[in-house]
Every structure is written in C-alpha cells, then in structure tokens.
Amino acid sequence: MTQQTLQSNWTSIVMPVLTRIAVLAAPFVLLAVAWQIAASMFPSYLFPSLIDVFLRFFKIVASWDQFVQVLATVGRIMAGLAGAFVIGGAMAIVMARSRATDNFLSPILTFFQGIPALSWVVFAIIWFHGIEFRILFIMIMTTLPAFTFQILGALRAVPKDLFEMVLSFRPTKAQMFRTMIWPSVFPEIVTAWKVNLGNAARVVVVAELVGATGGVGYELLQQQQLFDMAGALAWTLQLVMFVIIVQQILTWIEVVAFRYRAISERSL
Amino acid sequence: MSNAVSSLAVPAPGSKASEPEIRFEHVTKTFGRSESDLFRAVDDLSLDVYPGQIVALLGKTGCGKSTMFNMIAGLLDPTEGKVLVSGRDPFRNFDWYRGKIAIVFQNDRLLPWRTAIENVELGLEMLNVPGAQRRETAQRWLSRLGLGGHENDYPHALSGGMRQRVSIARAFATNAGLLLCDEPFSALDEMTAQRLREEFTSLVRENGKTAVFITHSINEALQIGDRIVVLKRPAKIAYDINLTADLGSAEKEAIREKIRDVLSA
Numbered sequence: 359m360t361q362q363t364l365q366s367n368w369t370s371i372v373m374p375v376l377t378r379i380a381v382l383a384a385p386f387v388l389l390a391v392a393w394q395i396a397a398s399m400f401p402s403y404l405f406p407s408l409i410d411v412f413l414r415f416f417k418i419v420a421s422w423d424q425f426v427q428v429l430a431t432v433g434r435i436m437a438g439l440a441g442a443f444v445i446g447g448a449m450a451i452v453m454a455r456s457r458a459t460d461n462f463l464s465p466i467l468t469f470f471q472g473i474p475a476l477s478w479v480v481f482a483i484i485w486f487h488g489i490e491f492r493i494l495f496i497m498i499m500t501t502l503p504a505f506t507f508q509i510l511g512a513l514r515a516v517p518k519d520l521f522e523m524v525l526s527f528r529p530t531k532a533q534m535f536r537t538m539i540w541p542s543v544f545p546e547i548v549t550a551w552k553v554n555l556g557n558a559a560r561v562v563v564v565a566e567l568v569g570a571t572g573g574v575g576y577e578l579l580q581q582q583q584l585f586d587m588a589g590a591l592a593w594t595l596q597l598v599m600f601v602i603i604v605q606q607i608l609t610w611i612e613v614v615a616f617r618y619r620a621i622s623e624r625s626l
Numbered sequence: 627m628s629n630a631v632s633s634l635a636v637p638a639p640g641s642k643a644s645e646p647e648i649r650f651e652h653v654t655k656t657f658g659r660s661e662s663d664l665f666r667a668v669d670d671l672s673l674d675v676y677p678g679q680i681v682a683l684l685g686k687t688g689c690g691k692s693t694m695f696n697m698i699a700g701l702l703d704p705t706e707g708k709v710l711v712s713g714r715d716p717f718r719n720f721d722w723y724r725g726k727i728a729i730v731f732q733n734d735r736l737l738p739w740r741t742a743i744e745n746v747e748l749g750l751e752m753l754n755v756p757g758a759q760r761r762e763t764a765q766r767w768l769s770r771l772g773l774g775g776h777e778n779d780y781p782h783a784l785s786g787g788m789r790q791r792v793s794i795a796r797a798f799a800t801n802a803g804l805l806l807c808d809e810p811f812s813a814l815d816e817m818t819a820q821r822l823r824e825e826f827t828s829l830v831r832e833n834g835k836t837a838v839f840i841t842h843s844i845n846e847a848l849q850i851g852d853r854i855v856v857l858k859r860p861a862k863i864a865y866d867i868n869l870t871a872d873l874g875s876a877e878k879e880a881i882r883e884k885i886r887d888v889l890s891a
C-alpha cells in the first residue's frame with residue numbers, strides 16, 4: 359500500500375470522527391468562552407474561573423472521601439429508577455391486561471404526576487425516619503407515573519398483525535414474551551430510562567438537599583453556605599457527567615439493539 | 627359441467643381420504659352486541675376440505691373469507707354450528723395445533739428485529755427444535771425459495787417479493803400438514819406473484835400438504851386450486867368445483883365465465 363493510499367484511508371476514517379467531535383464540542387466551547395469573559399468582569403464568588411472549577415472537579419474525583427458522595431448519589435438514582443421501573447412495569451402489565459385496573463390506576467397515577475417533587479420530600483420527611491428509605495421513596499414516587507405510562511403505551515402499541523402472526527404458531531406465554539412482546543417494547547423502555555434519568559438526577563439533588571447527610575445534594579448545600587460558586591459548579595458537573603455517561607451507554611445499547619431499523623438518507 | 631353446491635367437492639370414489647381435514651357444519655358467525663348492529667359474516671355454511679386438497683376460497687371483499695380463515699386458524703369461535711380441523715375444535719384446542727397449522731398472511735408479517743433466517747426459525751422455536759437443526763432447516767427452506775445469501779438480511783433490506791418468500795419459508799419450515807394462505811400474493815407485482823404462485827403450488831404438492839388459499843382473483847384461484855369454492859355474501863357456498871389436471875383451456879374459460887356469473891349475481 360502506498361503512502362498516498364494510507365494517507366487517504368487515514369483521512370477518510372479520522373476526519374469524520376474529528377468533525378463529529380468538533381460539532382459536539384462547539385456549543386460547550388462557546389459557553390465556556392462566555393463564562394470566562396464573565397469571570398474576568400465579575401468577582402470570583404459570582405463567576406469563578408473555569409480553571410478553578412475544573413481543579414475542584416478533579417479534586418473531587420481524586421479524593422475518595424469526596425467521590426464516595428458522588429457514588430452515593432449515583433446509587434440512589436439507580437436504585438430509585440430500578441424500583442420505579444420494576445413497580446411501573448408490573449403495574450403497566452396489569453393495566454394492559456385489565457381495563458378495570460387501568461380505569462382505577464390511571465387517575466391515581468395522573469394525580470401523582472401533578473404532585474411536585476418537593477412535596478414528596480416533605481411527605482417523606484414527615485412519614486419516614488431512615489434517610490435512605492426517604493430518598494428511595496421520593497425517587498420512586500416521582501418517576502413511577504412516567505415509567506408506568508410509557509411501558510403501558512409500549513404494550514398497547516405492540517403491532518396487532520405481528521402479534522397474531524406469532525400467535526398462529528401457538529407459542530407458550532414465555533415464548534410470546536421473548537419473541538414478540540419484549541422486542542416490541544424494548545425501544546420504548548430505553549427511551550423511558552433516558553427521559554427518567556434526567557428527571558431522577560434533578561429530583562435526587564432536591565431530596566438530598568433537604569433530607570440527607572451525604573451525596574451531591576448535601577455537598578451543594580455546604581457550598582451554598584460557604585458561598586463557594588466553584589465548588590457548587592464542580593459538584594453539579596459530577597452529576598452532569600454521570601448523566602452523560604449513562605445516556606451514552608443507553609445510546610450505545612440503542613445502536614447495537616436497534617441495528618435492524620432502516621436508516622433513511624434524508625432526516626426528518 | 628355441474629355447478630351443484632358441494633356435489634364435486636367430495637373425494638373421488640376409491641380415494642383413501644374419506645375423513646375431512648377441515649369440516650364446517652352449519653356454521654354461522656355474527657359480530658356485534660345488539661340485534662340492531664348485528665353483522666352476519668358467515669351464514670349456515672357447510673364445507674368439507676379433504677387431505678391433500680388445495681382449496682381456493684374465492685369471493686368479493688367482505689364476503690366473510692377472512693372470518694372463515696380465522697375460524698380454521700382457531701382465532702375465532704363460531705356463533706352457531708361447528709368447525710372441526712383434524713377432528714377437533716381449533717378454538718378450544720388451540721395449543722393442540724402447535725406445528726400442525728401454518729399461515730401465510732396477506733402481508734409478509736416478518737418480525738423487523740429478526741434477520742431472514744431468524745424469521746424462518748420462529749415456528750421451529752415454538753416447537754423447541756434444537757438450535758443447530760433449526761438453523762439447518764431454515765437455511766434449507768431459504769435456499770429452496772431462492773434466498774440463499776440473504777439469510778442475515780433484515781426485512782427492511784429485502785424487496786416485497788423476497789419478504790413474502792421468507793414468510794412462505796417460515797410457514798413450510800414447521801412441516802405443518804395444513805397451510806392457510808390469506809391472499810399472500812395480492813400486494814406483489816404480477817410477474818413476481820405469478821412466479822411465487824408456481825413455486826407455492828409445487829411446494830404444496832411435493833410436500834403433500836392440505837392448503838386453503840383465500841383469493842379474490844379468479845385467475846389466481848384457477849392457477850392454484852384443485853378445487854374452487856366461490857362464496858357469496860355473507861359467506862355461504864355459491865359454487866364449488868373440483869379441477870382436474872387435464873383441464874383444457876376451453877373448459878377453464880367456461881369455469882371462469884361461470885365464476886364471473888356467480889360473483890356478479
């Protein structure tokens with residue numbers, strides 16, 4: 359292979375990747391520049407330099423005592439989401455099978471959706487003693503309606519013609535679930551996780567801010583009392599990084615699991 | 627030529643097939659909850675289909691062909707009368723027919739998340755056939771239907787004709803004795819449909835299957851069926867005739883004319 363061909367191959371592989379990274383990074387670079395301009399014009403307790411923020415960010419990652427607080431918050435988010443997913447999934451299956459149960463539960467879940475996260479925090483503090491149980495309760499109650507409605511919608515949207523086709527082979531209940539139901543609802547479940555992940559990350563901070571003695575929310579409260587904007591930003595960024603990482607994992611799952619989908623050369 | 631209802635639809639004298647594979651005994655099927663919105667799809671229908679027959683069910687749109695089809699498949703229960711397949715009620719003994727009935731639908735109904743070969747394997751999975759044997763059978767049927775090399779293609783990457791071939795392979799792979807086909811070639815262009823009809827009939831005959839083939843095309847019924855049952859609305863037999871292999875073109879034309887008359891009556 360000639361040097362020219364090697365160079366051409368390198369360009370055709372690397373250039374699209376670099377272009378994609380540049381497109382993704384561009385808005386963040388602009389935001390960082392705007393922040394840095396503000397940092398040069400205002401006192402550091404209002405707009406700290408980004409260098410200070412990133413130093414604090416890496417200090418949290420490097421210090422186990424501090425990073426464990428991030429992990430505690432991550433654990434609470436995942437436990438809350440998993441709990442809401444299991445309960446919501448079970449409720450959705452029952453609602454999909456029984457119109458009466460749907461008529462009974464739907465108004466309750468809609469009512470729950472209207473209750474602000476902060477109200478659930480107050481209820482949890484009044485009703486329960488254990489901190490971890492309080493947070494789990496808040497996480498489940500705030501994400502349960504969305505999970506239930508999304509899974510219920512997915513179950514109702516299972517294509518009837520494909521369902522009948524599989525049914526014509528007389529499958530067992532387990533075979534029907536494995537070959538038809540699960541592949542049909544899985545895309546909606548991934549979407550539900552993506553949507554609820556963002557919600558859960560916001561709610562967990564509120565729950566920790568009011569009712570916890572550790573975690574990112576608790577640390578944010580400390581930074582507010584110290585009037586430490588760099589610290590507040592650094593702790594916030596820890597949570598944002600977690601959300602980005604999990605969203606990327608979910609996107610990767612989508613790419614691998616939904617590779618059967620036709621891709622149009624024209625986008626919407 | 628006789629046009630007597632069912633008079634030609636019994637096995638020839640001396641035939642071994644004396645017990646019908648499918649039997650409709652005075653079957654009526656109505657839809658709707660109250661008398662005012664009652665819709666009668668099938669009306670006092672009696673019909674016997676014998677093993678090895680390829681019966682073309684012909685009728686206008688909405689004449690109850692699909693309702694009959696769904697009753698044979700065990701997806702609907704008759705309101706009155708009795709439907710028997712292999713001597714049993716297919717609605718009440720639904721699971722007993724696992725591996726005994728296969729269906730080719732109007733559209734291919736391939737699972738989009740499965741490759742061509744995985745779609746063909748579907749029915750074999752329900753029969754708990756071991757993986758290697760499943761794959762080998764699916765591969766053989768895909769090759770038989772000219773889809774060698776497309777095993778790992780997803781449905782969206784296949785043409786309409788290729789997808790329908792996959793669905794035919796899926797139906798044949800389970801080696802079911804009874805094939806139900808609901809206008810499987812109606813959505814295809816005439817050239818592709820013609821080729822698939824020929825392949826389909828030769829496969830049914832080679833493998834000794836009984837087939838019920840729903841169609842609204844007289845030409846298709848004449849090409850595929852060795853018996854044609856014409857239905858009037860609501861589903862009741864208006865004309866029933868056995869076709870012999872040595873039928874001349876003049877006789878075929880006469881049958882075609884007769885069917886036209888019955889359908890337009």
